Amino acid sequence: MHTISEIDKRVWELEQREIQLGTYEKKSFELWQIADSKNKELMQMWMLGIITKM
Numbered sequence: 104m105h106t107i108s109e110i111d112k113r114v115w116e117l118e119q120r121e122i123q124l125g126t127y128e129k130k131s132f133e134l135w136q137i138a139d140s141k142n143k144e145l146m147q148m149w150m151l152g153i154i155t156k157m
Contacts, residue, residue, distance in 0.1 A: 119146065
């Protein structure tokens with residue numbers, strides 16, 4: 104049994120992966136583009152495995 108936070112985290116991870124693959128809905132992609140650029144950069148680094156610990 105997963106907790107809500109675990110499910111939300113997994114869904115969020117899948118959404119980020121879809122965004123990277125360019126398959127996510129345009130509206131959500133636009134919201135991603137509006138996101139704080141520094142957080143976005145950190146997340147991209149995390150997705151690429153550059154950051155392993157915070």
